[in-house]
Amino acid sequence: MITVFVYDCRVDTENEIDRDMPPRREPPRDNGYRDEYTDAAAYVHVFSSTMWPAAAPGLVAALAEVGDGTLVELGAGSGLATAEILAAVPALPMVVAEPSAALRAVLLARLHDLPGGDRVTVHPVSAQRLALPDRIAAVVGMHMIGHLRPDDRRALFAGLSQRLAPGAPVVISTFPPAEAVATGPIEPMRVARGEATYEVTARAEPSGPDSVRWTSDYTTRIGDEVLETTRAEYEWWVHSPERIADELASAGLSARVEGDLVVARPPS
Ligand SMILES: C[S@@+](CC[C@H](N)C(=O)[O-])C[C@H]1O[C@@H](n2cnc3c(N)ncnc32)[C@H](O)[C@@H]1O
Structure with missing residues (x-):
């Protein structure tokens, strides 16, 4: 007998299966969070993957030493950093905050095929709303910190600092402009x-x-x-690498600037 699986999205009115559906639950929203990536989602991975080779070595170097516990990634987008983290740090579980539904679709599809993708729990929330693990092995936030207001950054860094395992790095990439000035247009x-x-x-x-x-x-x-x-x-x-390093230092971490990356760890 040949079995055919049909992906059927129609509501089965005869059996009224919709009566058994749990009530709709929206992911928690931050005050003012708006998905700015909805319209661009089809393009994000195309361009990010082209730019990624320049960003990867610094991240991988910073992850040469991590703590124990859970890996945390903030704003994973299409998962380019996620893939590097999984390859650099075998075995540890990972939680990801990715608030954009459109980009989560890309991320979840890529995780399906990534070695270690089954170690990753994707939360449909912003960094500010992520329930942080008690013991954090490393934190990565690539090309996303400018989405956080300064007061949200400070609260996030304080929360992370309290939970970092000894030696655990916080790796944040920064992106211009460092001041609120007109920039570009950049070359197509x-x-x-x-x-x-x-x-x-x-x-x-x-x-x-x-x-x-x-x-x-x-x-x-x-x-x-x-x-x-x-x-x-x-x-x-807007933020400079030095400003992010200062904010991480104010949260009790030893931070240093490495080009556009800031790498901070608990003091030893
Ligand atoms: C420019 S993309 C970078 C994606 C990825 N980290 C990379 O480097 O390719 C910025 C990402 O930050 C996410 N984002 C926006 N606001 C955020 C927030 N408040 N908390 C966490 N992530 C956020 C976006 O949905 C998007 O995935």
């Missing part, structure tokens, strides 16, 4: 996949004394034909 970046070319341009304008709004325009082309254009806007709380 193009990536070819099959017959399609994906393009992004971006510029930032001040949106407050401590923040800019990045506007990114994404385009899909085949030859001269434009198939899609999408604009995404990201609110970004």
